[in-house]
Amino acid sequence: xxxxxxxxxxxxxxxxxxxxxxxxxxxxxxxxxxxxxxxxxxxxxxxxxxxxxxxxxxxxxxxxxxxxxxxxxxxxxxxxxxxxxxxxxxxxxxxxxxxxxxxxxxxxxxxxxxxxxxxxxxxxxxxxxxxxxxxxxxxxxxxxxxxxxxxxxxxxxxxxxxxxxxxxxxxxxxxxxxxxxxxxxxxxxxxxxxxxxxxxxxxxxxxxxxxxxxxxxxxxxxxxxxxxxxxxxxxxxxxxxxxxxxxxxxxxxxxxxxxxxxxxxxxxxxxxxxxxxxxxxxxxxxxxxxxxxxxxxxxxxxxxxxxxxxxxxxxxxxxxxxxxxxxxxxxxxxxxxxxxxxxxxxxxxxxxxxxxxxxxxxxxxxxxxxxxxxxxxxxxxxxxxxxxxxxxxxxxxxxxxxxxxxxxxxxxxxxxxxxxxxxxxxxxxxxxxxxxxxxxxxxxxxxxxxxxxxxxxxxxxxxxxxxxxxxxxxxxxxxxxxxxxxxx
Amino acid sequence: xxxxxxxxxxxxxxxxxxxxxxxxxxxxxxxxxxxxxxxxxxxxxxxxxxxxxxxxxxxxxxxxxxxxxxxxxxxxxxxxxxxxxxxxxxxxxxxxxxxxxxxxxxxxxxxxxxxxxxxxxxxxxxxxxxxxxxxxxxxxxxxxxxxxxxxxxxxxxxxxxxxxxxxxxxxxxxxxxxxxxxxxxxxxxxxxxxxxxxxxxxxxxxxxxxxxxxxxxxxxxxxxxxxxxxxxxxxxxxxxxxxxxxxxxxxxxxxxxxxxxxxxxxxxxxxxxxxxxxxxxxxxxxxxxxxxxxxxxxxxxxxxxxxxxxxxxxxxxxxxxxxxxxxxxxxxxxxxxxxxxxxxxxxxxxxxxxxxxxxxxxxxxxxxxxxxxxxxxxxxxxxxxxxxxxxxxxxxxxxxxxxxxxxxxxxxxxxxxxxxxxxxxxxxxxxxxxxxxxxxxxxxxxxxxxxxxxxxxxxxxxxxxxxxxxxxxxxxxxxxxxxxxxxx
Numbered sequence: 001x002x003x004x005x006x007x008x009x010x011x012x013x014x015x016x017x018x019x020x021x022x023x024x025x026x027x028x029x030x031x032x033x034x035x036x037x038x039x040x041x042x043x044x045x046x047x048x049x050x051x052x053x054x055x056x057x058x059x060x061x062x063x064x065x066x067x068x069x070x071x072x073x074x075x076x077x078x079x080x081x082x083x084x085x086x087x088x089x090x091x092x093x094x095x096x097x098x099x100x101x102x103x104x105x106x107x108x109x110x111x112x113x114x115x116x117x118x119x120x121x122x123x124x125x126x127x128x129x130x131x132x133x134x135x136x137x138x139x140x141x142x143x144x145x146x147x148x149x150x151x152x153x154x155x156x157x158x159x160x161x162x163x164x165x166x167x168x169x170x171x172x173x174x175x176x177x178x179x180x181x182x183x184x185x186x187x188x189x190x191x192x193x194x195x196x197x198x199x200x201x202x203x204x205x206x207x208x209x210x211x212x213x214x215x216x217x218x219x220x221x222x223x224x225x226x227x228x229x230x231x232x233x234x235x236x237x238x239x240x241x242x243x244x245x246x247x248x249x250x251x252x253x254x255x256x257x258x259x260x261x262x263x264x265x266x267x268x269x270x271x272x273x274x275x276x277x278x279x280x281x282x283x284x285x286x287x288x289x290x291x292x293x294x295x296x297x298x299x300x301x302x303x304x305x306x307x308x309x310x311x312x313x314x315x316x317x318x319x320x321x322x323x324x325x326x327x328x329x330x331x332x333x334x335x336x337x338x339x340x341x342x343x344x345x346x347x348x349x350x351x352x353x354x355x356x357x358x359x360x361x362x363x364x365x366x367x368x369x370x371x372x373x374x375x376x377x378x379x380x381x382x383x384x385x386x387x388x389x390x391x392x393x394x395x396x397x398x399x400x401x402x403x404x405x406x407x408x409x410x411x412x413x414x415x416x417x418x419x420x421x422x423x424x425x426x427x428x429x430x431x432x433x434x435x436x437x438x439x440x441x442x443x444x445x446x447x448x449x450x451x452x453x454x455x456x457x458x459x460x461x462x463x464x465x466x467x468x469x470x471x472x473x474x475x476x477x478x479x480x481x482x483x484x485x486x487x488x
Numbered sequence: 489x490x491x492x493x494x495x496x497x498x499x500x501x502x503x504x505x506x507x508x509x510x511x512x513x514x515x516x517x518x519x520x521x522x523x524x525x526x527x528x529x530x531x532x533x534x535x536x537x538x539x540x541x542x543x544x545x546x547x548x549x550x551x552x553x554x555x556x557x558x559x560x561x562x563x564x565x566x567x568x569x570x571x572x573x574x575x576x577x578x579x580x581x582x583x584x585x586x587x588x589x590x591x592x593x594x595x596x597x598x599x600x601x602x603x604x605x606x607x608x609x610x611x612x613x614x615x616x617x618x619x620x621x622x623x624x625x626x627x628x629x630x631x632x633x634x635x636x637x638x639x640x641x642x643x644x645x646x647x648x649x650x651x652x653x654x655x656x657x658x659x660x661x662x663x664x665x666x667x668x669x670x671x672x673x674x675x676x677x678x679x680x681x682x683x684x685x686x687x688x689x690x691x692x693x694x695x696x697x698x699x700x701x702x703x704x705x706x707x708x709x710x711x712x713x714x715x716x717x718x719x720x721x722x723x724x725x726x727x728x729x730x731x732x733x734x735x736x737x738x739x740x741x742x743x744x745x746x747x748x749x750x751x752x753x754x755x756x757x758x759x760x761x762x763x764x765x766x767x768x769x770x771x772x773x774x775x776x777x778x779x780x781x782x783x784x785x786x787x788x789x790x791x792x793x794x795x796x797x798x799x800x801x802x803x804x805x806x807x808x809x810x811x812x813x814x815x816x817x818x819x820x821x822x823x824x825x826x827x828x829x830x831x832x833x834x835x836x837x838x839x840x841x842x843x844x845x846x847x848x849x850x851x852x853x854x855x856x857x858x859x860x861x862x863x864x865x866x867x868x869x870x871x872x873x874x875x876x877x878x879x880x881x882x883x884x885x886x887x888x889x890x891x892x893x894x895x896x897x898x899x900x901x902x903x904x905x906x907x908x909x910x911x912x913x914x915x916x917x918x919x920x921x922x923x924x925x926x927x928x929x930x931x932x933x934x935x936x937x938x939x940x941x942x943x944x945x946x947x948x949x950x951x952x953x954x955x956x957x958x959x960x961x962x963x964x965x966x967x968x969x970x971x972x973x974x975x976x
Contacts, residue, residue: 181702183924186674214669215811215925217702270796272760302810306794308758315874315909319916322790322813323703325923383929386803421803428807435813435923436671437703441871 040289043067045482046281048271048307049298051079052468053456055257056475057296057482058264064483069292070261071285073270073425078254079298080429081468086372086416087335089365092249093418094331094429095468096374099241101229102469104476109246112256116244119237120362123347126404129203130196130353133404135346139236143196150197155231157191161218162226167462168447170223171440180219180440187218199353206379207351207359208234209433209466210327215379217436224431227465237349237361241467247366250468270425273308276452294482298457298475300432301446302326303425309453317445323438324459326428328382328421332375332397333363335414339371341405348373348405355400356381356393370413373401386421393417431466432459454478528777531555533970534769536759536795537786539567540956541944543745544963545784545970546752552971557780558749559773561758561913566742567786568917569956574860574904575823577853580737581906582819582917583956584862587729589717590957592964597734600744604732607725608850611835614892617691618684618841621892623834627724631684638685643719645679649706650714655950656935658711659928668707668928675706687841694867695839695847696722697921697954698815703867705924712919715953725837725849729955735854738956758913761796764940782970786945786963788920789934790814791913797941805933811926812947814916816870816909820863820885821851823902827859829893836861836893843888844869844881858901861889874909881905919954920947942966 045061047054050072058068076082084093098105098116109116124135127142136142143151161179166172173179184205188198205213209224225231233240246252258265269287274295276282281295297304305321312318339362341348348362358381363372375397377385385393394415401409420429434443447460456478461470533549535542538560546556564570572581586593586604597604612623615630624630631639649667654660661667672693676686693701697712713719721728734740746753757775762783764770769783785792793809800806827850829836836850846869851860863885865873873881882903889897908917922931935948944966949958 177702181671181673181700182677183669183671183674185669186671189670190678212669212925212929214665214705215923215929272796302793305790306796308760308794312910312912315907315915316871319813319816319871319909322915323923325807325810328807328929380929383804383807419803421807422800424800427803427810435703435811437700441700441703441816441868 038288040282040291041069042291043069044293044486046071046283046290046292046295047298048283048295049073049079049457050077050254050258050265050267051298051457052081052254052471053079053458053475054296054298055254055261055265056472057298057456057479058261059257060476060479061482062261062264064479066483066486068261068264069290070258070265071269071271071283071287071290072265072267075268077258077265077267078251079471080420080426081251081254082418083249083251084333084416084418086333087365087370087414089335089368089370089372090249091333091363091372091374091416092245092251093333093416094251094420096245096250097242098246098250098469099233099243100239101233102464102467104463104472105469108253108472112253114246114248114253116246117364117366118244119242120364121237121347121349123342123345125347125349126351128350128352128354128404130199139232139238139240141200143200147194147196150192150194151200154191154197154201158221158225159230159232162222162230165222165226167223167226167465169443170219171443173219173222176219177440179222180217180437182218183436184213184216184218184221188213203351203353203358204231204235206381207376210329210378210382210428210430211433212379215435216433217439219439220434220436224465227461227463227470228467242361245363271307273310274453275310281452293486294452294454296454296456296478296482300324300326300457300459302432303427304455313450314445316442317450320438320442320445323435323442324432325435326421326426326432327430328379328386329429330377330382330385330393330420331418332357332377332393333416334373334375334397334401334412335365336371336373336408336412338369339364340408341371344406346405350375350404352400356385356396357400360401382421386419390417449481454481526776528770528779529557530779531557532781532974534559534771534778534780534783535786536771536783537561537567537945538565538742538746538753538755539786539945540569540742540959541567541946541963542784542786543742543749543753544960545786545944545967546749547745548964548967549970550749550752552967554971554974556749556752557778558746558753559757559759559771559775559778560753560755563756565746565753565755566739567959568908568914569739569742570906571737571739572821572904572906574821575853575858575902577823577856577858577860578737579821579851579860579862579904580733580739581821581904582739582908584733584738585730586734586738586957587721587731588727589721590729590952590955592951592960593955593957596741596960600741602734602736602741604734605852605854606732607730608852609725609835609837611830611833613835613837614839616838616840616842616892618687627720627726627728629688631688635682635684638680638682639688642679642685642689646709646713647718647720650710650718653710653714655711655714655953657931658707659931661707661710664707665928667710668705668925670706671924672701672704672706672709676701691839691841691846692719692723694869695864698817698866698870698916698918699921700867703923704921705927707927708922708924712953715949715951715958716955730849733851759795761798762941763798769940781974782940782942784942784944784966784970788812788814788945788947790920791915792943801938802933804930805938808926808930808933811923811930812920813923814909814914814920815918816867816874817917818865818870818873818881818908819906820845820865820881821904822861822863822885822889822900823853824859824861824896824900826857827852828896829859832894834893838863838892840888844873844884845888848889870909874907878905937969942969
């Protein structure tokens, strides 16, 4: 998988009816690493990006008998999932959790024999809100009854809008324009006078979208919320989107899919340009040139914009990519000799409205005595701390954890972090978020193919947008679309 | 200027102290068009983009004795200025007007001997607002007295904030975060209950920023407003930013600057990557590779993001480029046998809050009997009409003009349009606008150089941001910065 080589051993007859151009050069495509100027190699479909979306596209196309290559800019597969180590244990530095309704990811895990274990939730959670530190069990934050009622009213309003949303066409929602032209912050200012409720909603926005509430519109909030089953399941651990984690990382599933694809996955192959004609596509990467009947770009819209397209993208598609941006997130793992907070009756789950870090969870390391915490700088916290040194961030993290969990937090045995904005091929996470006004102005360009170029990736999903499950489902959808086009 | 050739005839000794790398390869740089793999050519400064900013950088560096190359992606110079023809007359399809305080542009015009003539303003303007068509003379819209007072109060509030703004550091303004986290639309909803005032302010936002009021934050509005001297001068013709036009186009000044630079300007040279080391920069374009001590990128941030940088841009700079987007604008020229509206006592100036087109001006063709109108689809109007055919847009334009000026408007003798979002190297106009929340989160990355890469362009200006004058001033600033670095 490490060496850029032709992945055409299994060339199939499928689709050759539309493949005049690529079929004609098929005999030239068996070579080794292409130096600049070498002959292009031909496949049915050229896939850009080896995250869960791209790998799913490729394996489903293979299953259907099509030949593929997956060009990955990075030196690893997995996209916004990535494995790392803390205290010798494999952890996820990117996407991590799975919920019970994420059937695409659960099916993949079952197929690959990757086991999940429930997120540790025993004991009291901590909610640090408008200057008060509250401790509570379960999913319901211990706000004052009137605030809790108000928070329920606001989330019901959001969930009500989400329930009415056509996820693939949010601009069709009644009142879409007004919702898209106000930020979540402005909505909060007008929807409630309760500062705890505003602040908790801000935490919700940061934690789930990695933006400040003033960076996303009310309409922008809805597709991800609707696709995840509502605000409750999005925030929840048990039974919700943080229900379980995979032993040995979720990333290993990307790794195994890539291994099964063998030489068809080419690493260190940033795609510089895609040219399409009536006959096919030509994809030029740093690792050589491939031709195909179709291309599938799985990079999130703001990153897909950095590929040069000939002919140029239509105005609406180009504008969409200018008006979506990656969220701001730094993920942190801290390992301790023991999970000392558990002995104090604490779950390790922390939400804070003023810390540099915004949310924390217990990160169990089964089969060891180690304690682990996994936390996030998100939105403003990430924006403020992204240009600081790892040492400065580590000191801040330990200071904040000590404030919540006790002085033992100051003496970890290991620390690992992932600054997603610094990763040259991801430049943020979890997901690309539309700017206010973008969905109503340019939204239709998110999913529709442009000629022979299809778009996959979690941003284009109909379920669990922003989650790994959404990435897989988008890959399945686009693979099916490609098969239909290859078999006219 | 059309053939990519070395522009190194005037190589200067300047700066060779910091130019080990480039000086070493200077002898290799005298070749003709570089095929892929040819030796790089060496200059002191590699300038990316041949708009007014880039050409100003280059000519000022030349004056200071430095050697330059200007790599232009397009097949012409001028960037967001461009000449076209309508009824045989040369017109500006992009930036056009000049105001009396735009000293950089006026000085350039004086130097080049390009004459300006006053914008035609005689007769009554038309304001079509909340379903009423109002006709009036002068700059003050004929709103009801209470609405006029309210509009004055709102513009005074904006101008008051603009007056307090540090244009180069808008995030330092008191209350910046709250201003950046609400859209202009939300501000309008809370600032006034007058529908005519809201609607006129929306027209103002569309006309001057080419966005819907729900796409830009209140803070986002301020730098351009402050840099143009306030809302009044921005909207005004006589004495304001639409005071005068240049005979034979403003674009010709870019053309003349480029001619004076000779072979140093290379067209059809899209820059694909910029690599910097401790010793210098290497800029790879479709027309070959150049090395230099410094690079100056003049493309607006969302377009500059499409260049591949090694090492990668710091997170804050990359995020800024993800959170700025080009405005939406289609510019239209319509020519008539006579300026028939003048005979009706009309100025040709039209503002509309509900048309596909939003604003119109008389476009005089001196020395002819022709009548001309120049108008704009901006913001939502441009978004709706950008994917339609030129024929459909033309029909709509004539229908709207006939509604305001009479049936004569249906029979023009010529029509020309420029869809800026469809231009592959500009992808919108007039200017890149920061998304809500962007200035406070990422603003400091707009102007500061990253290593050996400096940023110019009208977005980085301190005066007349978004205007040609700002582009020139940014070029002067960055040229001076470069000279300082080349002469340590």
